[in-house]
Amino acid sequence: MLDVKTIREDPERVKRAITERGMSVEVADVEGVLEIDARRREILVEVEELKRRSNKASEEIVALKKKGRDTAPVVGEMKGISESIKEMDTDVREVEARIRELMLDIPNIPDGSVPIGADETANVEVRRSGKPPEFTFKSKPHWELGEELDILDFQRGAKIASSRFTLLKGAGALLERALMNLMLDVHTREHGYTEVFPPILGNRDTFTSTGQLPKFEEDMYVCSDDLLLAPTAEVPVTNIFRDEIIPEENLPIKYSAYTPCFRREAGSYGKDVRGIIRQHQFNKVEMVKFAHPDNSFDELESMTADAEDILERLGLHFRVVSLCTADLGFSAAKCYDLEVWMAGVGEFKEISSCSNCTDFQARRANIRFKPAVGGKPRFVHTLNGSGVAIGRASAAVMEHYQMDDGRIVVPPALQPYMGGMTVIG
RNA sequence: GGAGAGAUGGCCGAGUGGACGAAGGCGCACGCCUGGAGAGCGUGUGGGCCCCAAAAGGGUCUCGAGGGUUCGAAUCCCUCUCUCUCCGCCA
Numbered sequence: 101m102l103d104v105k106t107i108r109e110d111p112e113r114v115k116r117a118i119t120e121r122g123m124s125v126e127v128a129d130v131e132g133v134l135e136i137d138a139r140r141r142e143i144l145v146e147v148e149e150l151k152r153r154s155n156k157a158s159e160e161i162v163a164l165k166k167k168g169r170d171t172a173p174v175v176g177e178m179k180g181i182s183e184s185i186k187e188m189d190t191d192v193r194e195v196e197a198r199i200r201e202l203m204l205d206i207p208n209i210p211d212g213s214v215p216i217g218a219d220e221t222a223n224v225e226v227r228r229s230g231k232p233p234e235f236t237f238k239s240k241p242h243w244e245l246g247e248e249l250d251i252l253d254f255q256r257g258a259k260i261a262s263s264r265f266t267l268l269k270g271a272g273a274l275l276e277r278a279l280m281n282l283m284l285d286v287h288t289r290e291h292g293y294t295e296v297f298p299p300i301l302g303n304r305d306t307f308t309s310t311g312q313l314p315k316f317e318e319d320m321y322v323c324s325d326d327l328l329l330a331p332t333a334e335v336p337v338t339n340i341f342r343d344e345i346i347p348e349e350n351l352p353i354k355y356s357a358y359t360p361c362f363r364r365e366a367g368s369y370g371k372d373v374r375g376i377i378r379q380h381q382f383n384k385v386e387m388v389k390f391a392h393p394d395n396s397f398d399e400l401e402s403m404t405a406d407a408e409d410i411l412e413r414l415g416l417h418f419r420v421v422s423l424c425t426a427d428l429g430f431s432a433a434k435c436y437d438l439e440v441w442m443a444g445v446g447e448f449k450e451i452s453s454c455s456n457c458t459d460f461q462a463r464r465a466n467i468r469f470k471p472a473v474g475g476k477p478r479f480v481h482t483l484n485g486s487g488v489a490i491g492r493a494s495a496a497v498m499e500h501y502q503m504d505d506g507r508i509v510v511p512p513a514l515q516p517y518m519g520g521m522t523v524i525g
Numbered sequence: 526g527g528a529g530a531g532a533u534g535g536c537c538g539a540g541u542g543g544a545c546g547a548a549g550g551c552g553c554a555c556g557c558c559u560g561g562a563g564a565g566c567g568u569g570u571g572g573g574c575c576c577c578a579a580a581a582g583g584g585u586c587u588c589g590a591g592g593g594u595u596c597g598a599a600u601c602c603c604u605c606u607c608u609c610u611c612c613g614c615c616a
Binding site: 140141144145147148149151152154155157158159161162163165171174175176177178179181182345468474476477 | 571576586596597
């Protein structure tokens with residue numbers, strides 16, 4: 101959520117941001133906010149004056165009673181005022197609810213460093229790391245490798261749940277677990293993150309805070325008791341400090357969490373239908389930071405580097421892309437995608453997304469910090485990044501390290517996590 | 526799932542219809558005191574919104590949430606949420 105004051109003071113800037121994101125100004129209704137906000141303040145001034153008088157009259161009644169005088173005239177006057185106050189309070193609540201409704205649909209303002217563009221072709225490659233493997237044989241996609249090695253079972257995954265669910269078996273399951281442990285170990289022992297294991301279901305407040313609700317409910321799995329399955333650990337972990345004030349000296353707070361993630365993938369029919377790239381359930385190690393506004397963009401750089409470190413340890417080829425305005429997530433002011441080279445199919449695939457949400461989520465979630473030198477609490481900046489998506493990492497490893505006989509070399513970084521296994525198959 | 530108890534400021538805790546974010550204590554900050562520390566003494570110490578160009582200042586709201594009774598609610602009534610205890614079930 102933006103600050104209403106930002107909209108009040110510079111509505112053109114907000115509208116420009118919405119347009120650059122390729123969003124309609126009807127959906128993100130800046131004019132509507134301006135109108136209703138003006139109305140709200142109008143009513144407030146009026147009702148607060150009435151309340152002031154009512155408070156004064158209350159004092160009078162007490163004074164009169166002490167003197168044993170008749171209070172009836174004042175009480176009579178109060179009756180009318182109370183009625184008006186009640187009515188106007190109702191108006192204020194309605195107006196405030198309406199503003200909030202509109203505000204929740206207005207996206208974050210992209211940072212000045214974000215490339216402006218209408219689609220993903222405007223994304224800017226920032227750097228590359230590693231090299232694609234050179235095969236002397238015809239390389240295979242991971243779903244073929246996985247089925248032949250009997251470590252990925254798509255048929256039975258679909259039988260148990262539905263399409264886009266996969267059963268991992270033997271070394272496939274172990275690889276998943278090894279990646280998870282490697283990532284958590286590196287982030288907690290070397291990158292300074294504290295490991296957390298959050299609830300994976302969250303309530304509506306939680307999902308509204310991080311921006312999934314109200315706009316993106318159709319992408320979520322909603323349980324019958326109105327709890328929702330987290331599509332990423334970003335959701336529960338960012339909410340750890342909802343409605344809290346953090347001492348400034350505690351910033352930045354860095355958490356890393358493994359969780360399964362659940363996404364309906366509504367509207368992605370026919371996309372990545374083969375393999376384990378796009379699943380309704382997948383595993384991910386996530387990084388979340390609560391940062392000081394003054395250095396949150398530095399924290400974004402270091403978080404991105406933390407994610408890159410994982411891919412480097414795995415010896416994978418990847419590139420870092422700065423997302424353009426149109427590709428930027430709703431809550432993000434700036435975002436780097438890490439795209440790993442899928443050697444079997446010969447293309448880059450997003451494996452991590454590192455975002456600085458600035459104060460957008462913090463305002464929705466009411467997460468603030470108390471400045472050490474004193475003064476009003478301010479909103480923190482929240483950041484989140486995949487560190488990294490485990491299923492996609494597993495697929496990338498399979499494809500990158502495949503041999504001509506269909507077996508897969510275990511990269512050295514993973515061997516200790518797989519009981520010393522050096523080859524799968 | 527059944528029965529009961531509770532929710533007040535950073536923390537503990539008083540407050541059952543009338544001035545007041547709300548006694549007292551702890552904590553914290555500052556000052557005095559001290560060679561220094563402690564003790565002691567004194568002062569201060571939540572957040573939101575609105576008015577104001579801003580500061581200063583002022584107003585208003587806030588005792589888990591929402592609604593009701595009343596001229597007036599932390600206090601009375603209703604609903605909900607959460608926490609704790611006991612019973613049942615259970616990894």
